[in-house]
Structures are given as C-alpha cells and as structure tokens.
Amino acid sequence: MKKFLSGDEAIARGAFEYGATFAAAYPGTPSTEIIENILPYKEIYAEWSPNEKVALEVAIGASLAGARSLVAMKHVGVNVAADPLFTAAYTGVNGGLVIVSADEPSLHSSQNEQDNRNFAPFAKIPMLEPSDSQEAKDLVGEAFRISEEYDTPVLLRITTRIAHAKGLVECYERQEVEVKEYKKNAAKYCMVPANARKRRVFVEERTRLLSEFSETFLYNRIEWGDKSIGIITSGISYQYAREVFGAKASYLKLTMTWPLPEKLMREFAEGVEKLYVVEELDPFLENQVKAMGIPVIGKELLPNMFEFTPELLRQKFFGVDPASNPVTEVEIPPRPPVLCAGCPHRPVFYILKKHRVPVMGDIGCYGLGLQPPLEAVDTTVCMGASVGMTHGFQKASAWNGVPRKVVGVIGDSTFFHGGMTGVADMVFNNGSGVIVVLDNRTTAMTGHQPHPGTGITGKGEVTDEIKIEDVVRALGVRDVQIVDSYDLQAVDQAVRHALDFDGPSVVICRRACALLKGLPDLGKAVINQEQCTRCHACLRTGCPALVSHPDKSVTIDTNACNGCFVCGQVCPVGAIEKVGGGERG
C-alpha cells in the first residue's frame, strides 16, 4: 500500500518495517518527526532523551543488548553526540545501530549550517543518503543490514528537503528481527588503549571491505542519458539535477556516499565528456573525485552554502533566470516569526530589557526575544551556552575591573539538555551570574515534546517530575526564586533581587506555553477605546494579538488573544480590561 510520507515519517516507518525495537532522540528541526512517528508503534520502545549524547549512548546500550536501534538528531545534535559516536565506531554493534543526521542547508531553524557528511570519514563509519521518502524508508533496512554485517554504526544523512518533503512510499508489513544474544566481550566493547589499538586496525579493514561493498551496492547506480554531460550527485540534489537536465545528461546517483565506490566513479567519468558534481554545502564528493585524479567541475560553478533549487541550477549552468512576475508597485514587508500571543517569555523579556544588562540567550522559541520591540537577547550560540557564557562574561568583567551583572536565559528543556553542568561550574568557581529559567513546561520550539521536568514520557507514561528548583539547589545555588511569568511585577522584583545578590542566582519564571492543549481559559483582553490615549505602550510588548490601525487606534484580535494580560499590566491608564475566563490559574 502506498502512503504519502515525509522523509522523517518514512524513516519512522522504516524502523517499524525493518524490525527496530529501540529508538531515542532529543527533538530538533528537521529531525523531530522521526521519533514522534516512532513513539506510537507499540512494537518499538522509544524515548525522548535529555540530549543527543545521551540519546546515542542509550542507543549504543540497546544495540549491545541485541536490539535494532535507531537514534535521530539534527546536524548540531551530532556535535553533542560526537564523543560516543567516535568510539562506537570502534566498538561496533550487536543489534544494528543507525544514526540519523538531519542537516539544514539554509538554516531554516538552526544556528549554523554544517555538512555532516564530513562526520562519516571523520568517525570512519559508513553513510547512506536517500534522495526521496521511498529511499528514506528503504535505506533504514539497508542501514541495519550493513550495520550488523560489517559491525558498525551507520550514518543515515538527510537534509531538510528530504526530512520535510513528502512523496508516495510503498509500505509493507513489519519483519520481526530476533534480538541478538549479548556476549561479554571486553576486547570489543572496553575501549581501553590496548583494546582500542586493535579495534583501530579493525576499523581500517572494515572501511576497506565497505569500499568493496559500495561498488556493488544497488542504490549506487549509473543512469545513462546524453553522455556529453555527466553529473555525480546524491540526496535531494539528484532530484534537482534530474528536474533540470532530464535525459540531456547522464547521472551517477550515489546513495552510499562513504566509503565511495571508486571503480564505479571512474567508469562513469570515462563514459562522459564533461563531468560535474552537483552537491549542496561542502565539496565533499568533489574533493574525493579530485583526489582520484579525475578532472571535475563543482564548487567553481555552484555555491558552497545554502540550499540548491532547480532555478539555481538553471541559472548557473545555462544562465537562465526564472520567468517571474514580481510586485514592484509596493514594498512587501517581511513577516518574521514572532513570540506567540500569550507567550510567557514575552513579559520576562519585557522586564529584562528594562534592566539594561547583557543577556546571554539560548536555543528555543525565546531566541525570538532578539527581535524588536523586545530586543532583549544579546547572544545565541548553542544548547546550554547561555549558562557558561553568563559565568564567563561575569567573571571576565570582574577580573578585569569592570564588575557587572550578567543574565542568562534558558528554557526548561534546554536546561536539562545542556544547562546543568554550566550551573555546577558557576557555583564551583564562585560565579555571580543570574540564570533565568524560562520554564514553559514543554519543549515548545519543536512542537511540545515532554522532557525530564514534565512528569510524562514520550510514550505518555506518568513519571517522576524532576523539579528545576531542586536541581539548582542540589547544585549549590542558594538564591532560588520562582515566579509566575505573567506577573510583571513579580518578575521585575525577582530579577532586581537576583541582580543585587552576591553569588550565583536562579530565577525560575514558570508558566505553560500558551499553545499547550488543556490550559485553563484566561479570558481575553479588550481595549476600552474611550479610555485609550493611543500612547502605544502596549505595542511595545510586541504581542501579535494587538492590531494597530492607520488612525493610531489599537484593538485586540480576540481570536488571537490568549488572555495573558501583559498588555493590561503595561497600560499606563488602565484602558485594557479583562473579559471572561477564570482567575489566573
């Protein structure tokens, strides 16, 4: 039966069909939907882990226990998981182990752009790249097979346009795969130097054997067309090349892109007049072709950053611009993403802006706090960086004779991912930073996944809720305050107190994400037009439910309003009233 699936959904389906019994991940765009779609399968144990390193470690453990295991993460997640990855490459597997890396050319929802194909030769593990949803599903099966036959983790590398594009996928029944027996084997699994040196040699031999396998792997294939142009390509770039060149070129469609099939590549190169590599991001294939001594055109013609499109190929190869009909009569204002109406981060940023201190930001919806009118965030680096950067900023300032307070903002899910060790550092090294935890009771940015602080697992089971206040107190923070994010005055007082406190300080601003289901009805804010002086103080909260009109009047879109009443608290003349809803819960 054919199903219409995204690449992520297809990978989840592949885990089901090819007998996986274990899966783990930390959510991250564009990989999140893989585990989201595995969680409902009763045949597969799946979990949200606190971060990607832990997710990979639990998957390595599951593989040792004999289970076919899959772990999924976005490109930067592989950086977090790199430590176990590079040594799992030595230990190899028991049950098949597949690591999905979802890369994001064009940084639709990421802090950087990186080409994780480089991890395959770097960690010395094989890599497969699907070019549509059907292949995404099929290659999960191939990856498990290769993993078990060659005793290696396998990298399944996708990009946003594979992860989030949908196509028709032929689906089959699940094949049950027997869980392998675990045998204690220190020489293979204990990577102390004496053992690791032997496995190092094994890894080299494994790569040689995999190179031979790559030559005959059915998904690496030549598609002969016009031989005046030959295109070596993989992943989504293959689809764009087919779209643009059709039968007017020949293709070497590579699917196992590490190790590469050198003989097949030479055969293809000899069969065509002019050879090109069409690949997004780094000249990964191109450099290998050049190292083989084969002349090829790649990055001298095509960019080494951002996504490709068919238009881009037409423009670069043929100098043809798209036949489009743009609007020139008016300027089209941009529509950037914004913090939602009722977002509990908004009042906290509103207060932080007033205190005029450096604010180290982190990864999540609250990254949007950098935009006008709030403009409250100074930095965004990586998961958990806010805490370490706050400590470093504060310490270096004090050390160099400019003592000042520094604030770090971090979400609840991000705190569990990468914030806790930073807090330990701040306490250990006599730091004096202020950490504001934006505790909205979920992982909001990626679509509301539970985390260790929510009291519920990905499978929907009830579990112990780890309280952030307990964690930071246990880590030695003495000044811990908990406030309701919607209460502007309380947030202001707590921040003021923390800024005056000599020592590490934590303010937990707690209020559920306004988009979570099942929240109490807080009513709506309504502007009394007779009292309103049109001073626009409310607009400085940046709430998208507030609508300003050409006559300078302001109204509130009641469909959008979530009743946080932050606008009502900033109105200097009390012109905003609350209608309906219960007491603030």
Add this chain to the structure above:
Amino acid sequence: MAKVTNVLLVGVGGQGTILATKVLAGVLQDEGYDVKMSEVHGMSQRGGSVVSFVRYGDRVYSPLVEQGTADLILAFEKLEALRWLPYLKAEGTMVVNDLEILPAPVLLGKASYPYNALEILAGKVRELVTVKAAQLAEEKAGNARTQNIVLLGALAKRMGIAPGTWERVIRASVPP
C-alpha cells in the same frame, strides 16, 4: 517530458495551510498521480510567512516549485499573495483570501501594509479569484477556523477533480 502541475499554498503560520496541503495531496494521490510536497516546519510556524509546494503528474522529481511555473496559487492572506506572486506562471490562476494579517514590522510602524493588494494583483494575474473565506466559514460552518477548507473549495473548482474525492479525503483527514 510528461506534464507536471505546480501548486502553491501560501499564508501565515497558524492559518492551517499544512492541513489544507495534506487534503490536497490526499485527493491527488486518490486520483492516481505521483505527488510530491515540500514545506519547512520549525521557526516559520511562529506567525511567520509559510509556503507549501505541491507538484503532481506522471513522475515528479523535485519537490520544489520553480519561480514563474505555478499553475495555481492558493493564498490564505493578501500580503502573502503579493510575496509569492513571482512563482505564478503568466497564464496561472490565483485564489486569494480577502484577509489582512499585519506582520510585526507593520504593527511596530516600521513598514506599511499594502492595503491595495487586490488591485495590484488584479493588474498582474490573468485569473484572480477573491474569496471572503472568514465570512463564508462563519456563515456556512459556524467556525472561522474552517477557512482553510473553504479556500480549498475555491481551488477544487479549478482543478477538475470529482467532488466526491474531495469529500472522502476531507472526512478522513479533518476531525468532525
């Protein structure tokens, strides 16, 4: 090459373009076409500009629609209709919801909203269909949130696919 038809669904994060796209793709699959769809999830959902590309025919390679090649654009909001107009082919059709959602820069007074969007579109689009979807959704379904399905109805009229197929797919993908 066999003909591939290109459709864009454009709007603002939260308007239900993703569900509408799912229905459209389901209908096309039912009709026996090869279908591909592409959209980007993540930051764009937070009230940002969103686009879904749908392509169908005998065999579809790229999931992306190229500029100047869309046969149909279904715009859930007028400013977004202007933004994505460069994707429409010269003889293409645009269905636009008569709705204004002001983006953050306009709310902050840093940019102005093109209130004459429909006039501009009328001068550039061969077949322009304006729909008051919010009003229709309120009147016929008693719920403004069904705007996305109302808009699909306007698109359906122009696609030559049996109404029964639409009904079947909508029943299967939309909770009653």
